[in-house]
Amino acid sequence: DTGVSQDPRHKITKRGQNVTFRCDPISEHNRLYWYRQTLGQGPEFLTYFQNEAQLEKSRLLSDRFSAERPKGSFSTLEIQRTEQGDSAMYLCASSSRQTVSREQYFGPGTRLTVT
Amino acid sequence: KQEVTQIPAALSVPEGENLVLNCSFTDSAIYNLQWFRQDPGKGLTSLLLIQSSQREQTSGRLNASLDKSSGRSTLYIAASQPGDSATYLCAVGGYGGSQGNLIFGKGTKLSVKP
Numbered sequence A: 001d002t003g004v005s006q007d008p009r010h011k012i013t014k015r016g017q018n019v020t021f022r023c024d025p026i027s028e029h030n031r032l033y034w035y036r037q038t039l040g041q042g043p044e045f046l047t048y049f050q051n052e053a054q055l056e057k058s059r060l061l062s063d064r065f066s067a068e069r070p071k072g073s074f075s076t077l078e079i080q081r082t083e084q085g086d087s088a089m090y091l092c093a094s095s096s097r098q099t100v101s102r103e104q105y106f107g108p109g110t111r112l113t114v115t
Numbered sequence B: 001k002q003e004v005t006q007i008p009a010a011l012s013v014p015e016g017e018n019l020v021l022n023c024s025f026t027d028s029a030i031y032n033l034q035w036f037r038q039d040p041g042k043g044l045t046s047l048l049l050i051q052s053s054q055r056e057q058t059s060g061r062l063n064a065s066l067d068k069s070s071g072r073s074t075l076y077i078a079a080s081q082p083g084d085s086a087t088y089l090c091a092v093g094g095y096g097g098s099q100g101n102l103i104f105g106k107g108t109k110l111s112v113k114p
Helices: none
Strands: A005-007 A010-013 A019-024 A031-037 A044-050 A053-057 A065-068 A075-079 A088-095 A110-114 B004-007 B010-014 B019-025 B032-038 B044-051 B056-059 B062-067 B072-077 B086-093 B102-104 B108-113
Touching: A005 A088, A010 A019, A019 A088, A019 A110, A031 A075, A044 A065, A044 B102, A075 A088, B004 B086, B010 B019, B019 B032, B019 B086, B019 B108, B032 B062, B032 B072, B044 B056, B044 B062, B044 B072, B072 B086
Parallel strands: A010 A110, B010 B108
Antiparallel strands: A005 A019, A019 A075, A031 A044, A031 A088, A044 A053, A065 A075, A088 A110, B004 B019, B019 B072, B032 B044, B032 B086, B056 B062, B062 B072, B086 B102, B086 B108
16 A cells, blocks of 8 residues: 555645645545644544545535545545635545444645745 | 543653553543554654454554543553654544544654653
């Protein structure tokens, strides 16, 4: 397995711009998760996909946020009209439905800075 | 509402010491508990996962225990090394029947001095 990958690793944008992040899960992992982490805090859950279906969404996922996983493989997270409060590390994780444990494996994250 | 607390927030020890990191959670209705390591500016590395029916898991110098009834978990690190310096996070999964949501503590920042 090559692990979870995320792109880009860093993104600097101006307030009001739209940004999109990509996550490629471990191959054969059908579950995919997005989290957000701000400085000094633990990650906070945003949303969860099983295959292409978005099954859970946090209330943190405002109307400006949208996530997709169109073919049940990679996923994208888009933030529209970015605000300075969106500055954070965005983490993606995946897990396999085949394992009872539901262990989640995380990618390296995308660091977003909104100026 | 599930809340996860980690104590202490920071810990500094000399190399070679054995140490214990603590994690507590308010609701015992969990499916599993995971311990992670996070290096500065990096993603999370899974260390150990304990399912709700288990009491402990071991990997090398690491041992994690789970007492679901009291809402506590500990991560024991034996013979600490400077390379163990990182933030350690615990997270509970499956709260409220969720299939996906891990709820994290804020972490313990460990510094192991040579």
